[in-house]
Amino acid sequence: MILSDKITKIVHYFQHLQRSDKATAKLAKDRLQIIIAHERTQRDKPDYLALLQKELLEVVAKYVHINQEDVRVELERKENCSILELNVILPTISSSD
């Protein structure tokens, strides 16, 4: 009895050692739950994101001249919302004109 409890403990200890840095399954599950929940809500919606990005950039381009490389668009998916981040590097504006 007691011996077998000890054995189980030892085994668990070794399993724990093996687990430490390779135990990425939990991370996989968490990431999947978030992305899948998001994708399920998007399932029947039109894919408007690409269009939205394009039009946003056209608006910006009306006011300042920008290069395609100076624009960074990122979408971050959180559990109950998404954040669309638009980073535009504006050219330095000369003070006089």
Add this chain to the structure above:
Amino acid sequence: MTKIIVITSGKGGVGKTTTSASFAVGLAKKGYKTAVIDFDIGLRNLDLIMGCERRVVYDFVNVIRKEANLNQALIRDKHIKDLFILPASQTRDKEALTIEGVGLILAELNKTFDYIVCDSPAGIERGAQLAMYFADSAIVVTNPEVSSVRDSDRMLGLLTSKTKRAEEGRDPIEEHLLLTRYSPKRVTRGEMLSLSDVNEILAIPLLGVIPESPAVLRASNSGEPVILAEESDAGQAYADAIGRFLGEEIPHRFIAEKNHWLKRLLRFKEKEAI
């Protein structure tokens, strides 16, 4: 009533063809007249896994184009009575597969077969959509890995919207999860998504778990579907899954890790000590 089963996954290389072959053999061995169809146009492979590659004369597209009739194209399995294979075409013209053509072939098979197993190609293009379109039942083959699980969920979305049953507002397609290439050892170590993780995320009934097994490669090497390797873990797991598909109650196997080597070793010592 004929039942059309689609074996689908979204992601490539997860075990659809392996599953299609074993399912078709398993159903035929139970006495049901079964046809298995390769929808992977341009990448014919089911014939190799079924071991009939040298007997292919006509294919799916030949029948659609009326260059051959269905009976000429169906290959009768060498060993199992009541089992027929319809090979994919090697044409690169993916447009060759039409919804009318597939519909006509399935309608003809419906007259004489009990089960029609459709081996879907990967992806969500025409071949995959047509493979699922007429189905009554779907087996979603998933590996315990992030991209496979996500793609499976994507396919579940398509199954509920882009199929004949959905369009006609009939009862939805029956969905079954088949988790393949499962390694209980890696799950115990926390390296691999577990059965309950995947089950929780996809939330469809579990048909079976097929372990990662060297028997699968041996089976494809020899052209004999792994279910025929009756002593192998994967073969038994497929046989169980078919039993469940047909309504039998069979407990799940191959989901727990064999005793840890250390435990086995120490147990041995413990016995000696007594």
